[in-house]
Amino acid sequence: MEADDRFAVTWELIPGRGSHEPQQEEVFEDAETAASGDVVDAVSLTDNPGGTPALSADYLGMKLKERGIEPLVHFTTKDKNRNQIEGLLHALEREDIHNILIMSGDHQGPAFEGQAKAVYDLDPVQTLDFVSDLNDGFEFEDNFGRHNELAETDFFPGAVVSPFKRLEAELMPQYWKLEMKVEKGAEFIIPQVGFDARKFHELIKFIDEKDLDVPVIGNLYVLDPGSARAMNENRIPGAIVTDDLREEVEAEQEGEDPHQAMLERAAKMYAFMKGMGFAGVHIGGHAADYDDVEYIVERGEELAPDWEEYVSEFDFPMEDGFYYYERDPETGLNADEHAILPENPSTGLKYKGFKVAHELMFEPDGPLFGPMRWFSKKVDDSALEEPFTTFERVTKTISNDCQECGNCALFDMAYLCPMSQCPKNERNGPCGGSYDGWCEVYPGEQECIYVRAYRKLKADGGLEKAREKLRDTYIPPPDYDLEGTSSWLNYYLGRDYAGKRVGNEVADD
DSSP: OOSSSSOOOEEEEOOOSSSSSSHHHHHHHHHHHHHHHSSOOOOEEEESSGGGGSSSHHHHHHHHTTTTEEEEEEOOOOTTHHHHHHHHHHHHHTTTOOEEEEEOOOOOOEETTOOOOOOOOOOHHHHHHHHHHHOOEEEEEEESSSEEEEOOOEEEEEEEEEEOOHHHHHHHHHHHHHHHHHHHOOOOOESSSSHHHHHHHHHHHHHOOOOOOBBEEEEEEOOHHHHHHHHTOSSSSTTTOEEEEEHHHHHHHTTTTTHHHHHHHHHHHHHHHHHHTTSEEEOOTOOHHHHHHHHHHHHHHGGGGGGGGGGGGGGGOOTTTOOEEEOOTTTTEEEEEOOOOOOOOOOOOHHHHHHHHHHHHHHHOOOTHHHHHHHHHHTSSSHHHHHHHHHHHHHHHHHOOOOSSSSOOOGGTOOOOHHHHOOTSSSOOOOOOBBTTOSSSTTSSBHHHHHHHHHHHHHHHHHHHHHHTTTTTTOOOOOOGGGSHHHHHHHHTTTTHHHHTTTTOSOOO
């Protein structure tokens, strides 16, 4: 997968549920067919899409590697804690599997005796940070206090972003999280599924503008009617098909050769992605077999010199959708000028109250910071600690449904709790599954926490403040040694990330 002059092609295969079912046998057969050809550079293996159980992508990647097939293993954090993440990474490294695509993954679906429990111990930004540490030779202290350093690994990690968002408050945190992912070690980027050429172009322009030296592999989904219907109805999180596109796909079923029409659309996408400057394509879709993949690549190469002619066929904006750049009327793509940011939100009374309390008590130059720090030292490990912790718990449960993680991130999240108000516990930006501002898991019921945070922060201090908190502030994973303890004490005594950041320490002044 490492960058060279070749326009890379990956083909996505879905292992499915079971061990010896027809779907697993088909995956092995397809992978071997791809390996025998000269079109596909790597076989991409999904990790339990839809949150349903399936043959593990890491195991399948190891078996394909044994057969001489280069895998791209999807590596999700939805059902793994950090210890299992590390163990699986060691196993992949030992099997010389280096190409991994790191993402949160779809929320858990039905499983044995009901819905499985989600984990989300690390978010993708934190996971990329950890993989970078492994690549540099991870250093740690064991249970006996001895210093250890592991041999350097050689992972080539990728990450995901979704430019296909309707709202400013959805899109801006997506791009800021993309910047964080590259900063933390992402070596390539694959966008989520969409069909709006201007949005694909927007992603390339944003990466160029921010000098993010990272190749982008375009997500080329071979769109059949069933998938178009499911995506249009928001039944596949993060995949966007507009009403107009769905109608177009369904109308093609009345034509002479619906399958050929599907492949022709895919070939034109290949052409405009290559023309825009993508480093390759990631081909997926239930309806495409290996012969179809070969056709898409060969036909796409034929069309690539005239790619701008096909842009107008992929004009599928979301209704009143926000674009980061102004439209270029000549090309139908994006101009260099930034679009006006249309949202003019308000902070709300709750945010204002939290901000006053924060500036008084938690900012190092606040008038109550010193007294609170002194008081915390007296309370810690005393008879007052339990009632103090209970008071905090009641206060924050009423205001934020506190989960007592002991590693409070309210300071950096517009006084919103990612442990109670984000089903994926994302601390460093949104997942890609939101739709029209709604949470992937609770559409129509709960707004994405990052949409809310962006709006409050922008209302308080403009785009600069929103960027400071949601882009420039990295939040490490919770330390579960602190679970159930007072986050106020942990802050003032320098036990949690926020306390360490401002220089709090346990030692007496």
